[in-house]
Amino acid sequence: xxxxxxxxxxxxxxxxxxxxxxxxxxxxxxxxxxxxxxxxxxxxxxxxxxxxxxxxxxxxxxxxxxxxxxxxxxxxxxxxxxxxxxxxxxxxxxxxxxxxxxxxxxxxxxxxxxxxxxxxxxxxxxxxxxxxxxxxxxxxxxxxxxxxxxxxxxxxxxxxxxxxxxxxxxxxxxxxxxxxxxxxxxxxxxxxxxxxxxxxxxxxxxxxxxxxx
Numbered sequence: 132x133x134x135x136x137x138x139x140x141x142x143x144x145x146x147x148x149x150x151x152x153x154x155x156x157x158x159x160x161x162x163x164x165x166x167x168x169x170x171x172x173x174x175x176x177x178x179x180x181x182x183x184x185x186x187x188x189x190x191x192x193x194x195x196x197x198x199x200x201x202x203x204x205x206x207x208x209x210x211x212x213x214x215x216x217x218x219x220x221x222x223x224x225x226x227x228x229x230x231x232x233x234x235x236x237x238x239x240x241x242x243x244x245x246x247x248x249x250x251x252x253x254x255x256x257x258x259x260x261x262x263x264x265x266x267x268x269x270x271x272x273x274x275x276x277x278x279x280x281x282x283x284x285x286x287x288x289x290x291x292x293x294x295x296x297x298x299x300x301x302x303x304x305x306x307x308x309x310x311x312x313x314x315x316x317x318x319x320x321x322x323x324x325x326x327x328x329x330x331x332x333x334x335x336x337x338x339x340x341x342x343x344x
C-alpha cells in the first residue's frame with residue numbers, strides 16, 4: 132500500500148443504528164489492514180461518536196441548507212476529493228461488510244474504477260440534457276455503476292466525484308449515480324470501469340438470485 136486507503140460514509144442521527152452495523156462490521160473484517168473511516172457527521176449524537184471513537188475513524192461535520200438528505204448523499208463526494216495521496220471507497224450508511232474489501236482499494240490504486248452494479252445498461256444522450264442541465268454524451272453504457280461502494284484513486288479519478296458535487300451544488304439537477312455514469316463518459320474513463328454485483332461486494336445474495344440456486 133503506497134497510498135492511504137479511506138472509506139467515506141455519511142449519516143444523520145436517524146441512521147445511527149445502521150452506521151453502528153457498518154462500523155462494527157468494517158472493523159471486524161479490516162482490523163490491521165491499514166484502512167481508515169472518514170465519517171460525514173450530520174448532527175450525530177456525541178454519545179454515539181464517543182462509543183465508536185478510535186484511531187481508525189475521523190468524524191467530519193457536514194451540513195447543507197438543502198437538508199440532511201442532500202448533505203449525507205453529496206457531501207461525502209466532497210470529503211472524498213479533499214483527500215490527498217489517497218484511494219477512496221464511498222459507502223452508504225446502511226451497508227455492512229461481510230468480508231475484507233481490501234482488494235478493491237488495491238484495484239483502484241492499480242488504475243481501475245470499481246463500483247457496484249445491478250447489470251443495467253443505459254442509453255444516455257441529448258434527451259437527458261434538459262432535466263440534467265448539462266450536455267449529456269451520446270453513449271450506450273454497458274458498464275453502468277448503480278450503487279456504492281465505489282472505489283477510485285483520487286489523484287487519477289477524483290474529478291469524477293468533484294464534478295458530481297459541483298454540478299449538484301450549482302444546479303441541484305440529476306440523480307447521483309446517473310451523474311456518475313455521465314461524467315465517467317464525459318471524462319473518457321469508461322474503459323477503466325470494473326462493475327461488480329452487490330453480491331460480489333458484500334457476500335449477501337438475495338431471493339431467487341441466491342437462495343434457490
